[in-house]
Amino acid sequence: MSPDATPDPYADPLTFGQRMQILRERRGMTRVVLAGLLGRSPEWVKQIEKGRLQAPGIDVVLAIAEALRVRDLADLTGRPDMHVDLFVGPGHPRLGAVRAAVDTLPLTTQRQAPPAAHLRARLARAWAARHSSPHHRQVLGELLPDLIRDAQLAARQAGQSSEWRAAQSALSEVYSLAQFFVAYQPDAALLWRVAERSMMAAQQSDDAHAVGVSAWLLAQAHRDSGPHHYDSADAVTRETLAYLEPLLPDANDDVLAIAGALEFEAGYTAARRGDAADAWRHWDTAERMAQRLPEDYFHPVTSFSRSIMGAHAVTVAVELHSGPESVRQAARADAGTIPSRPRRARHRIEEARGYQLDGQPDVALATLAQAHEAAPETIRYNGYARRIILEETESRVAARRRRAADLAVKVGVLAA
Structure with missing residues (x-):
């Protein structure tokens, strides 16, 4: 191996500290950022990585794994008997x-x-x-x-x-x-x-409405589990829409709205796949369904309504990784018409992703601050928001770095 090559964190024998350092560096994370996530000092991180301190207890190991977004605990510990899937959000x-x-x-x-x-x-x-x-x-x-x-x-x-x-x-x-x-x-x-x-x-x-709501959430669970589950997400939405279709001509607003929400979910998954034509086709269909609803209607579970379609358009553009289109859709969407505070905060986070994609990190941070104002618990548990904030705490622009650090403390990403 070349002396300049990055060592493999899964090769033995590596100490816990060595694995921690390699995984941290592969994440592009400094000791200062990791220390803030753990509520420790950068010197403590250094001492662990250099093996000058004993490997921490299991609670701290789990916190390190979460901060480094390690999916399998064995990747960090090197112990084959500790293959535990991990989740990156706080409990x-x-x-x-x-x-x-x-x-x-x-x-x-x-x-x-x-x-x-x-x-x-x-x-x-x-x-x-x-x-x-x-x-x-x-x-x-x-x-x-x-x-x-x-x-x-x-x-x-x-x-x-x-x-x-x-x-x-x-x-x-x-x-x-x-x-x-x-x-x-x-x-x-x-x-x-x-x-x-x-x-x-x-x-x-x-109950058709109950089936639709459950399917809407089940499709999201599949999609959020990764690309290998996209087909399952599509199967759920497709089957449920087929079940609801005969009911739609005479459906009440709630059933029509859950069908519209499922239609958008199909577009969301298509956008995750990178299929722009299919994603926007489903969005157009959902938009037509939204227009059949009363102007002031707002579905109590999914937030589906006329007012949410602008936010949905931002999501499609962001998932397609189109910064300019995300910003264009964000300019058209009116967050103030979304009555739900957590849904409004989620929309602000999607807007921030779009601004980040478009090379506007300062606007992204300002938009995340608006998300925090709307619903602090939404941004606290959102991995996209946490990633943007952490990335900007490493910005070369001092003022931006300070804004990101202040927001990180508010959100709970970094210790005060």
Whole structure:
């Protein structure tokens, strides 16, 4: 091997510190940035990498793996018995309570379940709270445990077929709500349990809207799992749209909206593939469906509406890696018409990605600051936003570097 070549972090025998340094350098990350992510000093990072300090405990090792975006813990530790898939997002303090509610089955509970109408009213309040709160994960984390347990109990105790289907429909939507909380957190298995249980309950309910919502979220789970799952995402959207199509001529606004949301999801996946023609074709179809909705309509789960289509156009352009088109679509979209705070913040992040692609990092940082103002918890759990901020903390432009560092502290990417 040439003395100038980068060593292979998976070759033995490398120490933990050597692997950590190699993986950090391959990420293009300085010791200062890694130290900030870990809440440590750059000197501490150096001492670990040089083997002058003992390898840290498992909690710190997991934090290092997250900061370096290591997908398999064995890549960092060098231990073949530690092949653990990792997720790059931070875990919310309420994640454990939500997980416990999902995993606890009410097989021996004697408590009487609340009626389906009561669950529906609580669900409506929960969706409204999610859209209106800047700290939407905290809100959901507090509401979900009791809501999940009550919905599970209602489904178990339901009697006649109509009552049972109504309970299954409510249970499906509760799991869909839970998926918004679980997404981008360090428990991929929990995400899949929630997504699949939602779809199972929706099919049993025979509720077209519940099936559409579950499919919309299931397609996202597949797509976010990487290119090998794009075909599965397409299969979910295609099958569900075929199921909904005969209902659309007489459909109410909610069913029409979930069909439109699924149509856009098909375009989103096409954009991820790099298929511009297919992506924009699906967007055009979704736009026509949005125009059939009342001007002030806003779907309570997906945010699908007339006002969201501009944001969707930005997403398509960004996923196609077209900086100029992303900026053009961002100029046309009006974020102020999006009533949901987390969805508005998500749109701002997509705009920031577009500005970054277009070589406008200062505008990207300013747009991320707007995202933080709209919903801090949205940007905190978004990997794209975190990446842009971290990259600009290394900018050669001092003023930009300071702005990025200030935003990094606000978002929680770097320690104060």
